[in-house]
Amino acid sequence: MTDYKVLFTGSVSSGKTTAVKSLSSIETIDTDASASDSVIRRKEKTTIAMDYGVLNLSDNAKLHLYGTPGQERFKFMWQLMMSDIVHDAEALILLVDNTRKDPFKDIRFYVEEFRDFIIRRRLIIAVTHSDIKANPDYKAYMQDLKAMGLYATVVFIDARDPSSVLKLVKELVGDYEPDIDWAALEEEIAPNSTLPTNIVSEVEEETAKVSLLEATLHTRGVKGAIHLDANRKILAAQMPDTHSQELMESLVNLVAVIEKKAAFLGQIDDLVLCGPEQESLSVFVDNEQALGICSDKQLSLNVVKQQAADLLQWSHL
Numbered sequence: 001m002t003d004y005k006v007l008f009t010g011s012v013s014s015g016k017t018t019a020v021k022s023l024s025s026i027e028t029i030d031t032d033a034s035a036s037d038s039v040i041r042r043k044e045k046t047t048i049a050m051d052y053g054v055l056n057l058s059d060n061a062k063l064h065l066y067g068t069p070g071q072e073r074f075k076f077m078w079q080l081m082m083s084d085i086v087h088d089a090e091a092l093i094l095l096v097d098n099t100r101k102d103p104f105k106d107i108r109f110y111v112e113e114f115r116d117f118i119i120r121r122r123l124i125i126a127v128t129h130s131d132i133k134a135n136p137d138y139k140a141y142m143q144d145l146k147a148m149g150l151y152a153t154v155v156f157i158d159a160r161d162p163s164s165v166l167k168l169v170k171e172l173v174g175d176y177e178p179d180i181d182w183a184a185l186e187e188e189i190a191p192n193s194t195l196p197t198n199i200v201s202e203v204e205e206e207t208a209k210v211s212l213l214e215a216t217l218h219t220r221g222v223k224g225a226i227h228l229d230a231n232r233k234i235l236a237a238q239m240p241d242t243h244s245q246e247l248m249e250s251l252v253n254l255v256a257v258i259e260k261k262a263a264f265l266g267q268i269d270d271l272v273l274c275g276p277e278q279e280s281l282s283v284f285v286d287n288e289q290a291l292g293i294c295s296d297k298q299l300s301l302n303v304v305k306q307q308a309a310d311l312l313q314w315s316h317l
Contacts, residue, residue, distance in 0.1 A: 001060060004173055007086045008051070008067040009078070009114065010095030011106050012310065015128040015159030016067040017051050019095065022162040022192045023065055023169065024053025030067075050077060050085075055169065055189070058180050063169060075113070082117045091122035091172055094152075095159070098130045100313045101286075104144045111150060123152040126168055130156050160196075162189040212311055213238060216291065219307050221299030223279050226292040228252060239294060244281070247273075248292040251283045255290075270308070272301060284308040 008016045021028050029052040051067030066086050068078050094110050096103045107125065111118065125141065136144075141154045153171055158164040163186050170182065213236040216225040224239035226248050239245040255268050274280035274297070282293045282304050291312060295304050 001062065002177075003062055003064060004057075005064045005066065005086050005089040006091050006093055006172060007081065007089050007117075008065065008093045008095060009110060010126075011097055011100065011110075011313070014095035014097040014106075015126075015157075016095055018159040018194060019093075019126070019157075019165050019168075020051045020053045020065045020067045022159060022165045022194070023055045023063075023189060024192065025056040025062075025189065026054050028053040028065075050081060055185075057169075057173065057177055057185065060179065061173070061177050063173065078113065082114070089121060091124055092118055093124045093126050093168055095126045095128055098127050098136065099133045101288075102313065103127070103136060104141075105313070107144070108148065111148070122172065123150070124168060124171060125152050125154045126159075126165075127154065127156045128159050131158060158195070160194040162186065162192045211236065212291065215311055216293060216307070221296040221303075222293055223296060224294035228290040228292070230288050232256075232290060235289075240279070244279075244294055248281055248283065248294065251281060252285065252290045252292060255283060255285050270305060274301065280304070282308065284312060286312055 008019055010016055017028075017030055020030075030050075050069070051065070053065040055063040055065060057063055066081060066089070068081060092114055094107065094114075096106055100106060111123075125145070127141065138154060138156065145152055145154070155167055155171060157167060166182070166186055166189070174180075211227075213225055213227050216222060216227075217238060224237075224244060226237040226239060226245060227235045228249075229235055232249075232252055234249075237245055239248065251271055251273060255271050258265065258271075259268055269285065271283045272280060273282075276297070279297055280295050280299070280301060282295065282301065284291045284293070284305070289312070291308055293304055293308060295301075
């Protein structure tokens with residue numbers, strides 16, 4: 001019996017858990033918990049340890065399926081899985097959510113985090129949610145990978161559709177396992193499908209339920225937040241007091257001043273004002289919007305930054 005292993009990773013809501021469930025011949029093992037932070041804007045539950053399933057390829061081969069948590073705060077699980085559980089995996093499948101504001105930013109982040117793992121293994125980029133947002137397209141992904149000096153296979157899939165996810169398996173082991181009956185295998189896992197009967201954008205529905213401000217305030221340790229548009233006009237705000245809100249607006253405007261006066265610094269993505277006794281004020285900006293967060297002084301600024309990055313990646317004005 002030949003046992004193959006593959007590791008799925010990617011951002012929250014990119015489809016890792018769904019892909020594993022779509023392929024597995026057995027009931028999958030997952031460690032989902034109710035979302036209690038910025039993830040609530042996209043999904044009610046999130047993986048906190050790992051997903052596991054098995055796909056029986058033939059009488060002589062099986063594929064073990066492992067999925068990482070998407071959130072950066074569970075990075076210790078990434079390291080544990082790479083160094084132990086899947087140290088002998090054949091490939092890393094990076095799921096990329098095409099509805100994110102900058103999917104290429106996600107690719108660069110995960111490639112850097114898994115660089116040592118990728119060096120010795122195959123890398124497959126699996127683009128999801130392209131049914132909701134068609135661009136970037138295949139050509140754009142290949143151009144970006146070329147610019148990064150990265151060799152990888154790019155496949156567009158629907159993680160809810162077993163036959164679609166099976167394309168990744170064919171890409172991975174098709175040349176090594178000539179005895180696999182792909183038609184029979186596709187029929188076997190077809191009941192795993194979670195495609196909706198009425199074609200409605202589940203992601204858009206979930207996103208519409210919770211605003212950017214509400215999702216930010218849902219994060220543990222956040223005391224207040226303010227959301228501004230490209231012209232730095234307030235779209236929504238809920239700050240502890242008027243003084244804090246005025247200070248936050250000043251910080252947002254300060255970013256533009258610093259970029260103008262100190263152009264050598266390049267684009268400034270965030271600015272933080274913190275001290276030992278007071279709440280921290282953090283501002284995160286991009287070309288379309290700005291998000292200001294007032295957080296408890298005990299809350300790690302790295303956690304705040306990660307949450308803000310995810311929220312802005314999912315927010316389109």
